Every structure is written in structure tokens, then in C-alpha cells.
Amino acid sequence: MRELSKRTAGFTDSVIRRMTRVSLQYGAVNLSQGFPDFDPPGEILDALANAAHGGPHQYAITWGAQNFREALAEKQRRFTGLDIDPESQIVVTCGSTEAMMAAVMTVCDPGDRVIVFSPFYENYGADAILSGAEPIYVPLHPPEFNFDQDELEAAFQQRPKALILCNPSNPCGKVFTREELMCIARLAEKYDAYVITDEVYEHIVYEPHEHVYFAALPGMFERTLSCSSLSKTYSITGWRLGYIIAPARLIEVARKVHDFLTVGAAAPLQEAAVVGLRFGDDYYRALRDSYARKRALFLNGLDALKIVHTDPQGAYYVMLDIREFGYESDLEFCEDLARKVGVGAVPGSSFFHEPVNHLIRLHFAKREDTLNEALNRLETMRTKMRR
Ligand code: GLN
Numbered sequence: 001m002r003e004l005s006k007r008t009a010g011f012t013d014s015v016i017r018r019m020t021r022v023s024l025q026y027g028a029v030n031l032s033q034g035f036p037d038f039d040p041p042g043e044i045l046d047a048l049a050n051a052a053h054g055g056p057h058q059y060a061i062t063w064g065a066q067n068f069r070e071a072l073a074e075k076q077r078r079f080t081g082l083d084i085d086p087e088s089q090i091v092v093t094c095g096s097t098e099a100m101m102a103a104v105m106t107v108c109d110p111g112d113r114v115i116v117f118s119p120f121y122e123n124y125g126a127d128a129i130l131s132g133a134e135p136i137y138v139p140l141h142p143p144e145f146n147f148d149q150d151e152l153e154a155a156f157q158q159r160p161k162a163l164i165l166c167n168p169s170n171p172c173g174k175v176f177t178r179e180e181l182m183c184i185a186r187l188a189e190k191y192d193a194y195v196i197t198d199e200v201y202e203h204i205v206y207e208p209h210e211h212v213y214f215a216a217l218p219g220m221f222e223r224t225l226s227c228s229s230l231s232k233t234y235s236i237t238g239w240r241l242g243y244i245i246a247p248a249r250l251i252e253v254a255r256k257v258h259d260f261l262t263v264g265a266a267a268p269l270q271e272a273a274v275v276g277l278r279f280g281d282d283y284y285r286a287l288r289d290s291y292a293r294k295r296a297l298f299l300n301g302l303d304a305l306k307i308v309h310t311d312p313q314g315a316y317y318v319m320l321d322i323r324e325f326g327y328e329s330d331l332e333f334c335e336d337l338a339r340k341v342g343v344g345a346v347p348g349s350s351f352f353h354e355p356v357n358h359l360i361r362l363h364f365a366k367r368e369d370t371l372n373e374a375l376n377r378l379e380t381m382r383t384k385m386r387r
Helices: 015-026 042-054 066-080 095-107 123-131 149-156 178-190 248-262 267-277 281-304 330-341 368-378 381-385
Strands: 090-094 113-118 134-139 162-166 194-198 224-229 241-245 317-321 359-363
Touching: 015 330, 042 267, 066 090, 066 241, 066 267, 090 095, 090 248, 095 123, 095 162, 095 194, 095 224, 095 241, 095 248, 113 123, 113 149, 123 134, 123 162, 134 149, 149 178, 162 178, 178 194, 241 248, 241 267, 281 317, 281 368, 330 359, 330 381
Parallel strands: 113 134, 113 162, 162 194, 194 224
Antiparallel strands: 090 241, 224 241, 317 359
């Protein structure tokens, strides 16, 4: 038979999602793919029950139901200070996964370049390949995961069409400072590049760090496609509700891409989520506090086990240094960890462009009893895993 498309030969299935299957196979506590094991807010669930009986059950407007876009514009206005027009500056997508893909396809032709910081969320590699764009990787240097301005400018000198910015950052937990973002903004302007943000962890930031919206920096709204989702903010990762916010000129094109990719996000779920978008500031404060407690519990547990790890400023991932265990392959390490210790993790190599294989990523978006169980199991790691 004829060979299949060349573009799909360029990447594997998602290692993150594969590790969820491995965790299920071995009955491991799944700290690999980042999603909560606790319920979404009760008000959202009530609204879902109402939508089940009251509808809508047919297609919403392809770029998002009117009331959803209005509530989203209002919420983002509150947090960003930007005056967002729900009629022309929003497209609602199936998760930020589609938002990012649609954003890259909106901006890039085959052969165009996009800057991606490394480590990076693995979807960006596939986004680039599927849209024909070529990534230019710029390292974030541990332990602070700072970028070097000269290295970044050298990347811009290759005339990329766009830069992808994950902030707060998955997997390293970096929250970019205003100064760092201003530096990116200056370069984006100087070299006339778009900025595509992935801000799904915008509300999960640990003190004293603060999330700064790139689009809200002076002059940046015009060249930014802000992607985000409701998945992490309202603990509804399975609902697949995401969006792009950008100037009308960009959204007009993004809507075309979105329309032919998926037609639209699920109508009853958009309806049910509106109540969440209208939550007051106390909801977001409580969310932050709850994640700060989970972070403290989990990182203190790792410290007690004397495991070297990163110190996330935002998002809900932590990277563990596994050098002491003597594995050559972090993938093999993660398979053994799921099978012998009973904890699911993601091999760090799936996030780095550089040949890094001494890190694994765990997440702590779980109930406290789940995190305690994972820590109990990790306590056995040194006896069960040493090579
Ligand atoms: N963002 C999540 C992670 O990094 C996964 C999201 C997804 O699988 N779509 O684990």
C-alpha cells in the first residue's frame, strides 16, 4: 500500500498521554498527565444538569456561544485590564490544544519559523510540524529557567513568524517576570513577530510571583494570540473548552481554521461553564490557596525523602532529578516507577530539545490523600529502583 503522510512521520504519539495508559495498566497513582482527581465546583455541575434537560443540544455558533463569549470577555477584562470585544476578538475552541494548533496555523505557512523555549509542552512540537513550521529552540537555563537575551535575539535574527510563550510554564513551573516579558516584547516588535501564548495556568501562581498577561503589555495586544482554557481553572479538563483572544484581524483567520477543524466546542458544556466564568475574585483566591497547600504538601514530602527537585513558581508540575538511580533512559525509569513503585510520571526528555534524560515530571493537582499515597509509595523508590 502507498505510504502515509510524511508530516505525521515526524512525531510520535504524546508521551504524556501514553504515561496515563501505563499508569492505568499498573494501577499506579497517576501523577503523569496533569489533571485533577477532585470534582469541579458544584455550581458548574448544577448548571450542567440544567443544560442536560434544558439544552442547548445542537451546534453553538461555530466561534462560540454568545453568552459564553460575553462572560469570557468580561472575566478576561477584569484580569487583564484589556477591553475585549466578544463579537470580534474571541474564538472558542476544543481545549487550548486546538487553540494553539489553530493559532499556529493562523500565523504560519510551511517553511516559516517559530521560537519555542525548551523545555516546552510537547504539543508545540506537533503543532509546528502539522502546520509545516520549523521550531527554533531557545533554552531556558536551570535552575531558574531564565533565558539568555543574546540567545533569544539570535533566534529572532532568523526571522521567525512567531514565538510560543507558555506562561506559567509547563513543565518547569517558571512564571515570567514583567522585565522578561518586556524583553520578549521589544524583540517581537523589533523583528516583527507574533506571540502565541499558552496561559492555561494563569490562575495557578504561587506567592510572591504574579502572572502578567503578555497581551496587556504596552503595544502587544496587536501582535498576540492569547490562548487559554477552562480546564485547569475550573477542574474540567475533560470538557475541552479553550479559546483564543486576539485582535479581529487575527481572529477572523483563526475562526476559519477552527471552523474547518472542529466546527465548534460542545454547546451544552459552553452553556454550563458560563456560571464559572462569572465567579467572583474569591473563587480564584481559593483556587490559588488550595494549589499552594498541595504544592507545600508535595514538595515538603519530596524534601523529606531527600529527592532533588525544581521549585515551581506557577502551574502544578515538579521535576525530579533521577541521576542517583543510574538509569540511562528516563522512559525506562518511568515505566519501572509505574510498575515497581506504583507512581506514574512523565520522562523529562519529552519536554526538552536538548538531550536531557535525568529528569522526570510529576504533578500535584490531586487530593491530599492521593498525594500522601504517592509520597508513601515514593518512599520505597530507593530500595526498588536502584540499578
Ligand atoms: N497539560 C497537561 C500535561 O501537561 C496535559 C494536557 C493534555 O493531555 N491535553 O500533562
